[in-house]
Amino acid sequence: MFETTTDAVHPRFTKKPAYPLSGFKIALVQLAVGPDKSKNVAQAVKEIHLAKEKGAQLVALPECFNSPYGTQFFKEYAEEVPSGSTCHALSKAAAEAGVCVIGGTLPERCGEKLYNTCTVWDNTGKLLARHRKMHLFDIDIPNKITFKESDVLSAGDQITTFEYQGIKIGLGICYDLRFPEMARLMADQGCSLLVYPGAFNMTTGPQHWELLGRARAVDQQLWVALAAPARDPAAHYVSWGHSTLIDPWGAVRAHLTDQPDTLLADIDLSTVDEVRSQIPVRVQRRTDIYDTIQKS
């Protein structure tokens, strides 16, 4: 599918970026999350080590991996970043396993404010990045689901990208996946992979989770990884599960069902350049026209 010839390469893409790694193995850990915070964190640490043993170089956890998902839980489970006990456990696990950890999300306390925050730890345990969910999940679908994160959470106001071993990676959290502008900004900063810890639900998940992941991958021609908690039908908020890895062509390379499990798959970074040279939409945008229309 990604075969290309020199002739097919668009002249503006003949200079290939030199990635130190042409590919790597990613693990998406679909954790069973319950009310016991220390059990949730211990399980995450165990899965990080297991993923590393199976060859993962990057391990991503789901949204709200140390706390049940719900506005009534965030205050009780919140911790300061990076001094809290969950961050300490993630840093230690990353260093001991020698693997980069995208630490899903946790409720972060910062002064009077609470955020839904993703932390990233390199293979020495150093904090590489922190992303605060930028688009809060406020929706109202009558007789299905009403959720208002903004009742208790504050929104982040930063785009977050980071580099690990020469690979530029962008972060979004769950509802952030619905905003193509944000993905575009991260792609423009040079990302070849976007990772979204997320917990869609039984109403939006079946219709939108994979569709939105594939849309962002096709729009920006990059890899998209979606890491979800496992489904617990007895939970207050029921996660759709289905952690998924999508390639720059928009094809689902691997996905889980709703059960606790870990998705392990190879990411081939050369496909980013291949797809971008085959379908060069990134250099074909008519910003001359869009800008004129916006200004008129």
Ligand SMILES: NC(=O)CC(=O)C(=O)O
């Ligand atoms: N939980 C979220 O932030 C988003 C979600 O479930 C949806 O967009 O649907």
